[in-house]
Amino acid sequence: MPPRNALKRQVNRLPPERRISDIMAAAKEVFVEKGYNDALITDIALRAGVVEGSIYRFFANKRELLVKVVEHWFEEMLRDDAEQFAAVCGSWNQIRFIVYTHLTSIHRDPALSRLMFQEIRPAPDYRGSHLFELNRAYTNRLVDVVKVGIAAGDLRPETSPSLVRDLVFGCIEHRTWAFLRGEGDFDPAELADAITNLVHHGLALDDEPASPIESVVARLETATARLEAAAGIAPTKPSSALPR
Amino acid sequence: MPPRNALKRQVNRLPPERRISDIMAAAKEVFVEKGYNDALITDIALRAGVVEGSIYRFFANKRELLVKVVEHWFEEMLRDDAEQFAAVCGSWNQIRFIVYTHLTSIHRDPALSRLMFQEIRPAPDYRGSHLFELNRAYTNRLVDVVKVGIAAGDLRPETSPSLVRDLVFGCIEHRTWAFLRGEGDFDPAELADAITNLVHHGLALDDEPASPIESVVARLETATARLEAAAGIAPTKPSSALPR
DNA sequence: CGATGGTGATGAATGGTATTTATTAGGACA
């Protein structure tokens, strides 16, 4: 056995899968602790027990490493949620379930959620990425719930399912930003109830006979509102506000 | 006059305000074009007609420069919106106005909006910053609208005003992310209507008083009153009282 | 059993960029 010779460099050979998972585990740690920009490749390499250059054998660059780490997390999450969801019935309960599980994920992994929101999603190549597809599948469950609810007569037929998706996920994100910055805390169950109720009241079909007068006045109100908007807001391009 | 001597360096002395505004204008350009990370101080200095070091005389670092640029934009925006808002009456119209103007800002300045969402807001020192205060004032208008609406009996008493704020601004943000990434377009007026309707249906008090006609007529009256106000019959500040 | 080629792994460069610093020029003021 050769003595610990300073001139001989030590090499530790491992199967690629093992190396990759070591690096990803270390990267996850560092990204979570430091955020993307302050995470150092040196630090990741150190914790993974490799040298900086080795990371570039498996990942094209720092960003790809980030994407892979978040993808891994997201996929795991989806697997866990999927079959549970299948057991939930009724539009209110289904919406509540989706809101609740999403809130729980954020509450459990704030740093990773934040990386997803702040670093991944705004990237110009996000659409077209695997994470985009995963996220689409994730959020489309809500779209489907709304569609089914409309078909079943539970929800207002004129609501846009995709707008409901943005309403719900946008609300959750906006509500949790302070927490994601490390300020304060929230209770997922409580907040899930509040959001679901608020949204659902906007969706629930009011079983009123809906007299003809009703709709006529509603149209009148809309017309005047537009008129006001056009008159009060922008002299620059008044026409567009009057689509008719 | 000294000849253009390569050994003598040219110095262009300017009043500080002028230098600062030059630098900020150049920085705005570059940040808008390239985004925060890809914006180079060198580039900014070049366009501002100064040398890199000079920027650090007026701004502590790149991030402070960014914050100042966004602050400036935001303040300007607030000034423009403020008095217009004062003229709008009725909770539906007020919400619609807020949604519409916000959508318009995003539509007009996507890059700056994006910097605000992606770079500024997630920073750990955001709360406590001037921009936080500005943004709070901006979004609190909606909170006030909801509070007044509840007090006036227009909106469900059990709704949380701050949750409505998150619902509305979160929805807008989520909806516009694709546009902010440079994919596709949206129509502010149309989207404002859709969002306002969706949210308002979740807020509007549904229990009809005994006679449907009664409330229908009341709404008609409200609508015409608004129209009068908008037309300039009752101009300066009819809003704060929120009649009725 | 020894040589050898392929490749995982290394750590020292490289390059790009924010930030700092020593030095200079212009103007205000005496």
Place this chain on the structure above:
DNA sequence: TGTCCTAATAAATACCATTCATCACCATCG
């Protein structure tokens, strides 16, 4: 007109992601 103060400069520094020339381990073959 001389002197000091400070804006402005340009070169230097520091920090990192990324690249690259080289090395050491293993399998395979002679």
